[in-house]
Amino acid sequence: MRPVVVPFFISHLGCPHRCVFCDQEKISGSRAALPDTQAIQEKIEAFRASAPGRQLEVAFYGGSFTALAQEQQVQLLGTLQPYLAAGTVSSLRISTRPDAVDHAAVSLLERMGVGTVELGVQSMNDEVLQLSGRGHASQDSEQALATLKGRGFRVGVQLMPGLPGDTLENSLTSLKRVLQFAPSFLRIYPTLVVEGTELAELYRRGSYRPLPLDEAVAWCKELLKLARRAGVPVVRLGLQPTEELETPGTILAGPFHPAFGQLVESELCCDLMASLLEETAPGSEVSFRCTPGRISDLVGQRRRNLERLTELFAVRILKVTEDAALDREVIALDGPKGVRLGSLADWEPGGETPAAPAFVNVGHCHVGRGV
Ligand code: SF4
Known part of the structure; x- marks a missing residue:
């Protein structure tokens, strides 16, 4: 402590x-x-x-x-x-x-x-x-x-x-x-x-x-x-x-x-979520998972991130949930092609998108509250 x-x-x-x-x-x-x-x-x-x-x-x-x-x-x-x-x-x-x-x-x-x-x-x-x-x-x-x-x-x-x-x-x-x-x-x-x-x-x-x-x-x-x-x-x-x-x-x-720090964290999450969505077909239904305590960073103030991503990629974001099995810096996208993971920790600085995350099937293990 x-x-x-x-x-x-x-x-x-x-x-x-x-x-x-x-x-x-x-x-x-x-x-x-x-x-x-x-x-x-x-x-x-x-x-x-x-x-x-x-x-x-x-x-x-x-x-x-x-x-x-x-x-x-x-x-x-x-x-x-x-x-x-x-x-x-x-x-x-x-x-x-x-x-x-x-x-x-x-x-x-x-x-x-x-x-x-x-x-x-x-x-x-x-x-x-x-x-x-x-x-x-x-x-x-x-x-x-x-x-x-x-x-x-x-x-x-x-x-x-x-x-x-x-x-x-x-x-x-x-x-x-x-x-x-x-x-x-x-x-x-x-x-x-x-x-x-x-x-x-x-x-x-x-x-x-x-x-x-x-x-x-x-x-x-x-x-x-x-x-x-x-x-x-x-x-x-x-x-x-x-x-x-x-x-x-x-x-x-x-x-x-x-809450300046949260604004920054939230922007960072939005960038990573956008990167994960890049190969998702318009009209798809997707969900995101993150470690406990991070949901508000993903959603953004007044749901700003979800609204921006919905508009940008023409997808339907069903939910954002906590997943205690994920590493602290990892965000998971559950989409039509399976699970896509990205990390906030190994992002190329100065770039618009993170290093391309691999498609990894880790199953769907939604835990905790959704939005
Ligand atoms: S040295 Fe530090 S505390 Fe002193 S006036 Fe400059 S910024 Fe302020």
Whole structure:
């Protein structure tokens, strides 16, 4: 079972400046403040009481942890040492910027038992980084990734498609460069225009155009395919909706959707279903099967996928059902020619269709609810 995360948001603390798109206080809904020893202890105890028996992971998000003064890092991590020693807290996680990762910073994290570092890479294109006011180059990210991986950390990478100057090709190249370092996981946040940021001013002046929602979904679909093929999990697609973020006026523009990740998964499923239907004669009756929990991805929001496929292929889709015997990434089509299988995991990135799946007779074993 995954540990319960005890989050501390240290919004912007340690950051040498504001990147043009960033307002952590609005994104996380938390004000910038370093928690003192008492605040840390109280929060851990509260989480222990609400999740008895569960392992806890303490995480510092929203700032540049390794760019804090060393005494501050030692104070925060030092408070956690007794909990780590007692096993009350099983792991520690921090997030930081790539140019704040050097051997001294990493040695301190190592000594203090930090296991996971999340790096705000955002892009590996130097022009995009410069236009976004990041204050570092892609080489800093490469060095940080190499250092952290070389020292045995679990490394998560955050990417932001749609920053100023970005293109789909740039985003895919960024991801490919990051994947060379075999990160443990990815978070992908399409760029939003948050009120009060420099990006908001650029947007108002007409110097920045955010990705429309459908374009952001299409880009992220390609990124997701690439990550899946590399076997790197994408643990988050799109910002987590918060009260602050959903307050009218916080997001000026951009592809915000409370279920953004599901939109992307659903598009990916629709592409694969279309590919499976390619050799099906018009007028045929077909059904789809997927692993439990995936039906809504196949059906799409407001049955959009089923309607699109019905129209495109002139077929009658009888049902979509769960099949616990299928692998997590596999979709099965039951059609007039038998069963056709396709996998979301081995899709050619950038292509319109997946690698042609073979016809395999696996029988018809509908399980669970239909639609
Ligand atoms: S993107 Fe990261 S480094 Fe830039 S201002 Fe935000 S928290 Fe700080």
